Amino acid sequence: MSENQPPKKDQVYADPRAQVDAFAFDEGVADVFDDMIRRSVPGYGMTLSLLGIIAQHYAKPGTRIYDLGCSLGAGIASMGSKLDTPDITFHGIDNSQPMLDRCRPNLADVDKRHTVELHCQNIQDTPIENASIVVLNFTLQFIPKEERHELLARICQSLVPGGILVLSEKILFDDPHIQEDLTTLHHDFKRANGYSDLEISQKRSSLENVLVPETIDAHESRLAAAGFARDEIWLQCFNFASFLAFK
């Protein structure tokens, strides 16, 4: 059950958690994904629009821009639709075929200016090279924690001098009171966007062990260990944050 499928009328859940399948980026999710993520992730829209500004500053001629976990291509569209930097190739990678099937129509403006390659692939298997920008916009959280370092180290090695990683993630807080309060605010955000308490609870259960957030410290320690010289949080909305990491 995902939040785009309201519970059947009169279907009584003894324990809502017991009835919830693990979240998957399937056809049903792909059909409603843009609406779902905008109503679920505070700051998602701003993250996307400012990604376009970031790309204009850091894209280098003759290099590649990777969007790892590109979904419907919103990140590529934001970065590429107004980008004048010459000889840029975008690589959009996602292991959900339903997402990629819906991606190309969203890239019409980018296709007029740049080459865009889309690959249905596990990002952990994606060759990355000659990159001025790599984007992990709410994707690393779906990679097993113990495998995140190798991916980030490969990304760092793939960047040209002056290259950057944009890493956006759901985050945890060490202070249990802050964790509780920011989770409550996140759920308030979802409720304000029309989700019911049952939908919020079922989505939370479906994401357990699928979307695995970490603290800001954990991310920053891993970025340093992966070879990034410095990083900074440039946007945070409740329990969602985005980092710029510099080679």
Ligand SMILES: Nc1ncnc2c1ncn2[C@@H]1O[C@H](C[S@+](CC[C@H]([NH3+])C(=O)[O-])CC(=O)[O-])[C@@H](O)[C@H]1O
């Ligand atoms: N191992 C993997 N390999 C490839 N793709 C993966 C993997 N794991 C998950 N995905 C893909 O990563 C995306 C995560 S959504 C990213 C939003 C987008 N960046 C956006 O800015 O709109 C964020 C969210 O749903 O919270 C989905 O499309 C998955 O299929």
Ligand SMILES: O=C(O)C(=O)Cc1ccccc1
């Ligand atoms: O973290 C959450 O509670 C979410 O709902 C994030 C999310 C948004 C869209 C698809 C999967 C997870």
